[in-house]
Amino acid sequence: MLDTAVMALVFLAFCLPDLLRGGVDDGDGPGRFRLAFTELPVAGTLALQAGLVLPLLWRRRGPRAAFGVIAAVFVLQWSLGAALRADVALFVALYSLALHGRLRQLPWAGAVLAGAVLLAAVRVSLVVSVWDVLFLPAEHGDGGLGARPRGAEPPGPARRTARAGRPAGNRA
Template sequence: MFGRLRAWKRRHSLLVDTLALTPLAMLGLLSTLSASSYADLSGRDRFGPVVLLLLSAMLVVPLIWRRKYPVVAFAIVALVCFVQWAVGIAVLPVNLAVLVAMYGVAARRPLKWAIAAAVVAEIGIFLSLVRTSADVLNNWPGPTVFVVAIWISGIYVNMRQRYVESLLERAERAERERDQQARIAAAAERTRIARELHDVVAHNVSVMVVQADGAGYAIDTDPEQARRAVQAVSSTGRQALAEMRRLVGVLRDDHASGGEYAPQPGLEQLADLIDQVRASGLPVDFTRSGPQPEVPDGEQLVIYRIIQEALTNTLKHGGPGVSASVQVEYGAHDVTLTVADDGRGASAARADDGHGLIGMRERVGMYGGTVHAAPRPGGGFRVTARLPIGQTA
């Protein structure tokens, strides 16, 4: 509600500034109407209500733009006050406009302008006392204290606004840096994924070469074996082609140092991964459900890496006495992974700023899947991922 109110005030700032001047305008109107005429300082001439109303308008109207043009508004009001003094019109209640304008300068302009406005206001007080008071020095401190109090209030508001603006700028800069770090982490993760997919494709191509050579040797002596080898070449080639498309999409870093091509970990290595985590001191309950379908090597690598990253986060942030559970549910067209722990959950400090979760989303999103990671109600953390397999992916 307050946010909408502030937004409305920003959109209609001119209307708000005009309405804020209503008390001062009413004060000028009432003081003018209270007397049919107004004597000058010498008592010789008399000024009618029309002149006083015009004077009040000239003092109040410039204040409408005191936020956008505070120095100009103050200069106009001060000039009108000087003309009022020069023609001999005594001080009116609406002359408080000069203090409102001085406050606007102090609250929205640098200190040198605020000091200049205060000096002008003090000169006006002095000139007014010269004509109306026999003892200027004794009567000057009272109005001066009032002026200084308003001036200090404006300076405080100015400093407060600058402090808030610096905080907002710092927060925006921190947000930009955070987004940049997230993009860097995503790019680094894509590079690592590309390298792994490169190895997967290279392994599939190696299998195709071996199978094709076997089919060539067996085509005359064992046609059935040659047929099975050719079918294996076809199946492996389709998988390699799919992985190659993803590899091109991820944009592998060509300048990265290459290594020996080897098959990446997959579903068969999950048990070894769980044993390694248990050896590190984290109790893990590992269950699988459903008949295991034929899962391409690239998606097996995604499953392995998600479980590995989730358990690594549990080791880092779960706290003492934490335990974890890993569930792999095989469906007809997808695989659902659930990695949960009973550790600190939302209270745990994520030292990597969520870069591991970014990597999970990059991997799963590449195959059209989804991943959700969040603290569990009552404590702990849960990572749930769904990965389509086969033609669905």
């Protein structure tokens, strides 16, 4: 029941917008980041979405198989030059593999994921640098490797007391 709910949620949130709006490139981003993806026929889009989303039905019973099938469809899809929002299924499958699979399966899954994401980054690099795609540098204000989100580190005593409305030196 839970697997069906997760699959339905992924379909409604990520697959349906691609079908209704005609793909990922729906024109809502800045012009400098607009990419030319391959336009797939509706049947092709549905087939790829099914390959990405349906294996989520066995994400708890067979997390390794689900991750493998989704990763294979992800690589096929990006090899065709198509971008789909349903790619989020790859990360759901990785989470399920980490949660329900064996620990010794994670290194190969990480390598597969790195290869798949690198393929997507190379395809997107026709417009944007591969390094920008992979790391989103901090100078763009997107919070890349050099940036630290506000509140990411545990607050020190001075910040805790400031939040409480007391001066930092006053322990009362």
